[in-house]
Amino acid sequence: MTHLSGPARATYVRNMFARIARRYDVMNRLMSAGQDGAWRRAVIEAAALRAGARILDVATGTGDMLIEALKRHPGASAVGSDFTLEMMQAGQDKAGAQRIRWCAADALHLPFTDGSFDAVTSGFGVRNFIDRMAAFREQWRVLKPGGRVVCLEISKPPRNLLRPFFLLYFNHLVPIVGGIISGQRDAYRYLPQSVNEFLTPDELKAAMEHAGLREVRYRRLMLGTVAIHTGIR
Numbered sequence: 001m002t003h004l005s006g007p008a009r010a011t012y013v014r015n016m017f018a019r020i021a022r023r024y025d026v027m028n029r030l031m032s033a034g035q036d037g038a039w040r041r042a043v044i045e046a047a048a049l050r051a052g053a054r055i056l057d058v059a060t061g062t063g064d065m066l067i068e069a070l071k072r073h074p075g076a077s078a079v080g081s082d083f084t085l086e087m088m089q090a091g092q093d094k095a096g097a098q099r100i101r102w103c104a105a106d107a108l109h110l111p112f113t114d115g116s117f118d119a120v121t122s123g124f125g126v127r128n129f130i131d132r133m134a135a136f137r138e139q140w141r142v143l144k145p146g147g148r149v150v151c152l153e154i155s156k157p158p159r160n161l162l163r164p165f166f167l168l169y170f171n172h173l174v175p176i177v178g179g180i181i182s183g184q185r186d187a188y189r190y191l192p193q194s195v196n197e198f199l200t201p202d203e204l205k206a207a208m209e210h211a212g213l214r215e216v217r218y219r220r221l222m223l224g225t226v227a228i229h230t231g232i233r
């Protein structure tokens with residue numbers, strides 16, 4: 001996979017998520033040791049939604065981010081977009097997903113008018129995009145002035161004593177367990193590869209600033225293996 005770039009890489013990513021869609025949630029819970037719910041709650045908090053807010057979750061997958069948003073803000077209007085139909089289909093019947101408006105769309109070309117959302121979130125999506133700057137520019141464009149982008153992503157932990165354990169877990173254990181549960185071992189080899197190739201939290205912050213976002217900040221969670229970035233239009 002690492003040899004792929006541009007549209008070929010995007011096609012690889014889409015096909016891979018289509019294959020693992022039905023097992024995606026189970027693997028997420030397992031790999032995050034049940035912590036991903038808490039991370040999503042932190043994202044929704046950082047989005048600072050007001051009553052009746054319009055929220056867009058890009059690369060929404062099975063919709064967990066918006067299910068969390070609607071739990072906390074029942075009056076919000078929630079749109080989830082993704083380019084893998086199978087992921088959204090796998091999420092549609094989940095409790096709390098009925099109020100999500102699902103939209104098939106590439107994160108690099110969002111089919112929404114300028115300034116239409118109060119917040120744009122993403123969870124574990126940006127790492128997969130072939131052009132992250134273009135994605136953040138699109139997020140900036142569809143946000144209302146004053147609206148927030150909140151991005152949840154995996155990151156390589158800082159150089160400390162725990163780093164070798166994380167790398168061992170991620171590079172070796174995850175592909176084995178993911179392979180057994182999903183039957184798609186290559187998909188769970190892609191995961192550590194994509195994390196290894198991904199931007200550091202500081203680089204991601206810089207990308208968001210380049211896209212026009214201001215007051216960009218991030219916090220690291222789970223011993224530095226996950227980061228939440230926030231920026232304002």
Ligand SMILES: C[S@@+](CC[C@H](N)C(=O)[O-])C[C@H]1O[C@@H](n2cnc3c(N)ncnc32)[C@H](O)[C@@H]1O
Pocket residue numbers: 010013014017028058059060061062063064065081082083084087105106107108122123124125128129130
């Ligand atoms: C790791 S999953 C994350 C799903 C969900 N956001 C979550 O928090 O669990 C990555 C998702 O990104 C989507 N994706 C990757 N590249 C995309 C793109 N260019 N446009 C839209 N969706 C994309 C995939 O289809 C997949 O559903």
